[in-house]
Amino acid sequence: MPAVIEIVTVIKAALAVVFDLELDVDVHAASLAGSQESATTSTGRRRLVLGDEVTFHARHLGLH
Numbered sequence: 001m002p003a004v005i006e007i008v009t010v011i012k013a014a015l016a017v018v019f020d021l022e023l024d025v026d027v028h029a030a031s032l033a034g035s036q037e038s039a040t041t042s043t044g045r046r047r048l049v050l051g052d053e054v055t056f057h058a059r060h061l062g063l064h
Helices: 015-022 026-032
Strands: 038-041 054-057
Touching: 015 026, 026 038
Parallel strands: none
Antiparallel strands: 038 054
């Protein structure tokens, strides 16, 4: 039988601010600096818009 894991994060900020930060690939990569994560967008822009593709590279469990 599958298990369901739910994680809830409470952020004390306006929804628009949080959403805006989520579109910035540098903010995302900085939040995971411990895994040496980097992100490359299909357009070269660092701020995402509808239709962009993002490729993430990171180290997890010692693997790249």
